[in-house]
Amino acid sequence: MKSVQINIYGGSEVMEINQNTVTPNISSDKVLVSIKAAGVNPVDWKIREGFMKERVPLQFPSTLGMDFSGIIKEVGGQGSPTDFKEGDEVYGQATVLNGGGSGTFAELALANVDSIAPKLKSLSHIEAAALPLVGVSAWQGIVENMNLSGGQKILIHGGAGGIGSIAIQLAKFLRAYVATTISTDDMDFVKK
Numbered sequence: 001m002k003s004v005q006i007n008i009y010g011g012s013e014v015m016e017i018n019q020n021t022v023t024p025n026i027s028s029d030k031v032l033v034s035i036k037a038a039g040v041n042p043v044d045w046k047i048r049e050g051f052m053k054e055r056v057p058l059q060f061p062s063t064l065g066m067d068f069s070g071i072i073k074e075v076g077g078q079g080s081p082t083d084f085k086e087g088d089e090v091y092g093q094a095t096v097l098n099g100g101g102s103g104t105f106a107e108l109a110l111a112n113v114d115s116i117a118p119k120l121k122s123l124s125h126i127e128a129a130a131l132p133l134v135g136v137s138a139w140q141g142i143v144e145n146m147n148l149s150g151g152q153k154i155l156i157h158g159g160a161g162g163i164g165s166i167a168i169q170l171a172k173f174l175r176a177y178v179a180t181t182i183s184t185d186d187m188d189f190v191k192k
Contacts, residue, residue, distance in 0.1 A: 003106030005061040009050030018061065024102040024110035031084055031111055032074040033094065036125035038104040039067030041133050041162070047097070056097050063103025066095040069119055069128035073108065082113040091128035092116030131166075138167040142174070150175030160186035 003021040006014045026032050044064055046052060069091040072084055084090065094101035094111035102110040119128045141163075142148045154171050158164040159180030168190070171178045182190050 001107045003063045003103065004065070005063050005103075006048055006058075007060045009048065009053060009058075011049065012045075014048065015064070021061075021063065021106060023108055026074055026076045026110060028076040029082075029113055030076045031072050031082070031090070031113060031116065033068065033070040033090060033109050033111055033116075034073045035068050035070045035104055035107060035109055037069045037129035038065045039129040039132065041066060043133070052097070058096060062096060063106050063109075065104030065106070065109075066093050066097070066101075067129050067132040068092065068094055068104035068109055068111075069123075069125040070109070076113075084113060084116070089119040089121075089125075090116045091119045091123075091125075091132060093132050130162075134162040134166045137163045138170050142167055142170050148174050148176050151177070153177045153179070156180045158182070159190045165190070 001021045001023055003018050004015055005018045005021065007016070008014055024032065044066060047058070048064060070089070072086055072088045072090060075082060075084055075086060092111055093115045094104050094109040096103055101112065101115070119125070142154070148154055148171060154176050156164050156167045156171065156178060157180070159168050159182045164180065168178055168180060180190060
């Protein structure tokens with residue numbers, strides 16, 4: 001299996017394509033996914049450069065990547081606590097940061113069943129792979145922490161960014177009045 005790995009913390013020069021990565025071992029609470037698309041987020045370079053090593057030290061070699069979309073290749077053992085099955089199209093996160101994922105910049109990735117969801121048929125794998133981190137972040141901020149509801153007002157900074165662009169759509173869906181900050185170059189994008 002091929003993957004993008006690092007053997008030390010550092011800049012982009014430490015990334016290597018490993019042609020012979022060992023396929024991750026599957027357990028009962030995990031699925032093995034054939035990756036069709038992987039999302040790239042700022043946290044990926046922060047992990048690569050070692051900004052999170054005190055919180056979550058990597059074991060080298062380490063496969064990078066967090067967000068993905070793909071097709072389940074294998075479901076963990078008999079009696080696995082999941083309704084997912086081989087061949088299901090899913091998206092989610094499979095990072096070393098959330099307890100046992102294997103990284104998504106690879107042909108195959110190991111993901112916790114509670115970190116994936118069925119991929120909507122209307123989304124391509126590329127679109128679905130772009131959603132997990134930004135979608136969860138927007139949801140946590142607006143729904144879980146703020147409890148935003150119709151008629152309320154919200155100011156979203158960075159409305160053209162990944163989280164901001166999802167947060168605007170979520171707040172509009174909740175029928176809130178939305179204001180945002182953006183650069184003038186992003187005005188047309190955000191109005192759409």
